[in-house]
Amino acid sequence: xxxxxxxxxxxxxxxxxxxxxxxxxxxxxxxxxxxxxxxxxxxxxxxxxxxxxxxxxxxxxxxxxxxxxxxxxxxxxxxxxxxxxxxxxxxxxxxxxxxxxxxxxxxxxxxxxxxxxxxxxxxxxxxxxxxxxxxxxxxxxxxxxxxxxxxxxxxxxxxxxxxxxxxxxxxxxxxxxxxxxxxxxxxxxxxxxxxxxxxxxxxxxxxxxxxxxxxxxxxxxxxxxxxxxxxxxxxxxxxxxxxxxxxxxxxxxxxxxxxxxxxxxxxxxxxxxxxxxxxxxxxxxxxxxxxxxxxxxxxxxxxxxxxxxxxxxxxxxxxxxxxxxxxxxxxxxxxxxxxxxxxxxxxxxxxxxxxxxxxxxxxxxxxxxxxxxxxxxxxxxxxxxxxxxxxxxxxxxxxxxxxxxxxxxxxxxxxxxxxxxxxxxxxxxxxxxxxxxxxxxxxxxxxxxxxxxxxxxxxxxxxx
RNA sequence: GCGCCCUUCGUCUAUCGGUUAGGACGCUAGGUUUUCAUCCUGGAAAGAGGGGUUCGACUCCCCUAGGGCGUACCA
Numbered sequence: 001x002x003x004x005x006x007x008x009x010x011x012x013x014x015x016x017x018x019x020x021x022x023x024x025x026x027x028x029x030x031x032x033x034x035x036x037x038x039x040x041x042x043x044x045x046x047x048x049x050x051x052x053x054x055x056x057x058x059x060x061x062x063x064x065x066x067x068x069x070x071x072x073x074x075x076x077x078x079x080x081x082x083x084x085x086x087x088x089x090x091x092x093x094x095x096x097x098x099x100x101x102x103x104x105x106x107x108x109x110x111x112x113x114x115x116x117x118x119x120x121x122x123x124x125x126x127x128x129x130x131x132x133x134x135x136x137x138x139x140x141x142x143x144x145x146x147x148x149x150x151x152x153x154x155x156x157x158x159x160x161x162x163x164x165x166x167x168x169x170x171x172x173x174x175x176x177x178x179x180x181x182x183x184x185x186x187x188x189x190x191x192x193x194x195x196x197x198x199x200x201x202x203x204x205x206x207x208x209x210x211x212x213x214x215x216x217x218x219x220x221x222x223x224x225x226x227x228x229x230x231x232x233x234x235x236x237x238x239x240x241x242x243x244x245x246x247x248x249x250x251x252x253x254x255x256x257x258x259x260x261x262x263x264x265x266x267x268x269x270x271x272x273x274x275x276x277x278x279x280x281x282x283x284x285x286x287x288x289x290x291x292x293x294x295x296x297x298x299x300x301x302x303x304x305x306x307x308x309x310x311x312x313x314x315x316x317x318x319x320x321x322x323x324x325x326x327x328x329x330x331x332x333x334x335x336x337x338x339x340x341x342x343x344x345x346x347x348x349x350x351x352x353x354x355x356x357x358x359x360x361x362x363x364x365x366x367x368x369x370x371x372x373x374x375x376x377x378x379x380x381x382x383x384x385x386x387x388x389x390x391x392x393x394x395x396x397x398x399x400x401x402x403x404x405x406x407x408x409x410x411x412x413x414x415x416x417x418x419x420x421x422x423x424x425x426x427x428x429x430x431x432x433x434x435x436x437x438x439x440x441x442x443x444x445x446x447x448x449x450x451x452x453x454x455x456x457x458x459x460x461x462x463x464x
Numbered sequence: 465g466c467g468c469c470c471u472u473c474g475u476c477u478a479u480c481g482g483u484u485a486g487g488a489c490g491c492u493a494g495g496u497u498u499u500c501a502u503c504c505u506g507g508a509a510a511g512a513g514g515g516g517u518u519c520g521a522c523u524c525c526c527c528u529a530g531g532g533c534g535u536a537c538c539a
C-alpha cells in the first residue's frame with residue numbers, strides 16, 4: 001500500500017449532491033489507483049444544520065455508488081478542541097492574533113472601503129497591537145503576509161499565483177471559541193495524513209488562504225487538485241431547477257451504479273477516446289493529469305445511453321441482483337421465486353431493450369403481470385373478429401406442438417403462409433394476445449420461456 | 465469593484481506546433497428485423513473574436529467578449 005491518502009469531506013445537507021459525488025469518485029479512483037487510502041470526514045461543525053439523518057443520507061449515497069471508504073468516518077465537530085488548540089499555537093508563535101473588532105466595526109470598514117473603491121478586505125487594527133487587551137470577546141485571525149505572493153501548484157489548474165495583498169486575515173476561531181471551516185479543514189487534513197486534496201475548484205482561492213495556515217504551523221502542504229464543477233444542461237450552475245440533484249434521485253430513476261460511475265468519471269476526465277468502461281478500468285486508468293480544466297454540462301442522454309450499455313454488459317445474475325436492490329429501494333413488491341427464474345431465462349432478450357431498471361421491469365411485464373392480459377389502448381386495435389378467428393386457428397395448431405423454439409417458429413411461419421399472411425400480421429396479434437401490449441421481446445422467445453400451458457391459456461383468454 | 469479560472473461539433477471529449485481536427489451521445493439517411501430495441505453502414509456538425517511569436521498554430525503569448533468561482537464570525 002502506498003502512502004497516498006485522499007478524503008471526501010461533505011457537509012451533511014440531507015443528500016449526496018451529484019457534483020459532490022463526482023468529487024468523491026475522483027478521490028476514490030485516485031486512492032484506489034494508487035493503492036492508497038480513501039477517507040471520509042463529515043463536516044458537521046454547523047450544528048444548526050446538523051442531523052444524524054443527513055449524515056446517513058451521505059453514507060447511503062456513497063454505498064449505492066459503491067464508493068467504499070477506509071477507516072471510520074471522522075466527525076469534524078468532534079475535533080473542535082484540537083482545532084482550538086492549533087489556533088492557540090498559532091497565536092503563541094505569532095502567526096495569528098486576537099482581534100477585538102466588533103461586527104459593526106467590520107461592516108463599517110467594508111462599507112467605507114467600497115465607497116472609496118478600495119478592496120473590501122478587512123484590515124484589523126489589532127493586527128499589530130499589544131496583546132494587553134480589553135476583557136471582551138475576540139476572534140483569532142491569521143496574520144497573513146501583506147507583501148509578496150502566494151503560489152499554489154495544482155495538479156489540475158497548474159501554477160496559480162495571488163498577490164498577498166488580496167488575501168485577508170481570515171478568522172480562525174470565532175468569538176465563541178469555535179473554529180471556522182478554514183482552520184478545521186487544514187487541521188483535519190493534516191492530522192488525517194491527507195496527501196492529496198482533490199476537491200471542487202470553488203475552493204481554489206481557499207487553497208491559497210489555507211496554505212498560509214500550513215505555513216504558520218510549519219506543516220507540509222498536501223498536493224492539490226481542484227477539479228472543475230459540473231453545470232446544468234444550460235451551462236448554469238447545477239441547482240434544484242435542473243431536477244435531479246442528489247444521487248438518490250438517480251438511484252430512483254433506475255440507473256446502474258456502474259453506469260453512474262462511468263458517466264461521472266467521464267465528466268471532466270478522459271482516457272483517450274474511451275467512453276464506455278468498467279469501474280475496474282477506470283481505477284487502472286485514472287490519473288490527475290488527465291482531468292480537464294473547464295466545467296462540464298450534465299447530459300442525461302449520454303447517461304442514459306451509458307446506462308443501457310452497462311445493462312447489456314452486466315451478467316444476468318448480477319443484473320437480477322441490481323433489480324432486487326432497486327425493487328427494495330423503491331418499496332415495490334418483492335420478486336417471487338418464479339419471477340427470478342423468469343428474469344434469468346429471459347434476461348438476454350429484455351436487457352437489450354432497456355436503458356434503466358424501471359424500463360427493464362416494464363419489458364418484463366409479460367411475466368411480471370398476471371393473467372388475463374387485457375390489451376391496452378394501442379394493442380386493442382389488433383383485436384377484432386378477424387384476428388380472433390386467426391388466433392383461434394393458430395391456437396388449435398399450437399396444441400400439438402412440442403414447444404421448442406425451432407418448432408414453434410417453423411409452425412408459426414408455416415401457419416402464416418397457409419393463411420396467406422406476412423409473419424408480422426400473425427405475430428403482432430399474437431403478441432397482443434400473449435402480453436396485452438404492442439411492444440415486447442420476440443414472440444418466439446417469450447412463448448418458449450412462458451411455456452405451453454401458459455401460452456395456450458393466454459390465447460384462450462384473448463379469444464373470449 | 466477586485467482576484468482567480470475557463471472557452472474544439474448542440475453535449476462529453478481526443479489532439480500535448482505540422483492531422484482531410486478523431487471518437488462518443490444526440491440528430492439524420494439507409495440496412496437487418498415479427499413489434500420495440502439491439503446491431504451494422506453512411507451523413508450533417510467544432511477550434512469565441514482580434515492581434516502577435518513561428519517556416520508552420522486548436523496547441524505558445526497578449527487583448528477583447530462571454531461564462532464560472534471566490535471575495536462571510538457559511539461550509
